[in-house]
Amino acid sequence: MAEPLLCVANLVRRFGGVVATDNLSLEVARGELHAIIGPNGAGKTTLISQLTGQLLPNSGSITFGGRDITRLPAYRRSALGLARSFQITSLLPDFTAADNVALAAQAHDGHSFYFWGNARKEKHLRETARAALARVGLEHRADTVVSKLSHGEQRELELAVALATKPQLLLLDEPMAGLGVSESARMVELLKALRREVTIVLVEHDMDAVFALADRITVLVYGRVIASDVPDAIRVNDEVKRAYLGEQHAVTRHG
Numbered sequence: 205m206a207e208p209l210l211c212v213a214n215l216v217r218r219f220g221g222v223v224a225t226d227n228l229s230l231e232v233a234r235g236e237l238h239a240i241i242g243p244n245g246a247g248k249t250t251l252i253s254q255l256t257g258q259l260l261p262n263s264g265s266i267t268f269g270g271r272d273i274t275r276l277p278a279y280r281r282s283a284l285g286l287a288r289s290f291q292i293t294s295l296l297p298d299f300t301a302a303d304n305v306a307l308a309a310q311a312h313d314g315h316s317f318y319f320w321g322n323a324r325k326e327k328h329l330r331e332t333a334r335a336a337l338a339r340v341g342l343e344h345r346a347d348t349v350v351s352k353l354s355h356g357e358q359r360e361l362e363l364a365v366a367l368a369t370k371p372q373l374l375l376l377d378e379p380m381a382g383l384g385v386s387e388s389a390r391m392v393e394l395l396k397a398l399r400r401e402v403t404i405v406l407v408e409h410d411m412d413a414v415f416a417l418a419d420r421i422t423v424l425v426y427g428r429v430i431a432s433d434v435p436d437a438i439r440v441n442d443e444v445k446r447a448y449l450g451e452q453h454a455v456t457r458h459g
């Protein structure tokens with residue numbers, strides 16, 4: 205089997221007496237969309253924060269592209285091709301959609317905001333921004349300021365901002381949160397297209413979206429992996445059904 209893009213081994217993270225990540229091991233293959241699900245407080249966001257470097261584990265290791273990144277600061281991980289979107293991204297509300305993406309591309313190139321005046325005119329940044337906006341279907345909103353975009357469009361823009369850094373692995377933390385039915389459907393279609401281009405780890409409570417998108421699903425409960433398998437196996441896994449996919453979480457089948 206090819207070497208996984210991401211390998212998490214025996215990761216532990218405690219907050220006082222709470223073990224938010226409990227000896228967690230996980231592999232993400234190149235090209236897959238790997239969903240992470242679990243009840244509130246299962247440790248999903250804590251795991252993502254350790255993958256990006258916002259939070260350091262107490263023990264265990266994280267390997268990305270064959271390299272041990274466990275103690276690497278967030279900006280170095282970003283330079284290696286790890287990008288996070290949602291829940292933490294702050295768009296600049298008075299800037300246009302294109303400016304927001306160009307800024308992200310510029311920051312990733314290693315320049316400071318100080319040079320933004322020049323960067324705004326820089327052709328390759330403009331082109332990177334246009335290309336990223338086109339990938340999320342927002343090219344027609346390039347010159348619109350963020351505060352005038354709908355909530356769903358802002359979510360799509362956040363995705364474009366992450367894509368502008370040309371990630372190898374995209375970490376998405378609840379991209380459907382707060383979206384209406386039609387906006388969610390658009391986001392699912394968008395992620396279906398993107399998954400062909402970039403490896404994705406998706407944390408999401410919307411089970412319809414998860415089962416429509418995932419190649420594999422890892423289920424966390426109290427910081428522990430209780431199952432990691434293809435969607436059809438997760439759907440019928442008794443422990444998963446007991447712990448999470450109970451009656452209140454009706455799981456529908458998507459073609």
Ligand SMILES: Nc1ncnc2c1ncn2[C@@H]1O[C@H](COP(=O)(O)OP(=O)(O)OP(=O)(O)O)[C@@H](O)[C@H]1O
Nearest residue numbers: 219222223224242243244245246247248249250251
């Ligand atoms: N900064 C923190 N300080 C103390 N405890 C924390 C902190 N962050 C998370 N926790 C605890 O760690 C556990 C896991 O939380 P986490 O937010 O990672 O879960 P989650 O699966 O993302 O939940 P949700 O689905 O509600 O977003 C919870 O018990 C939470 O209270």
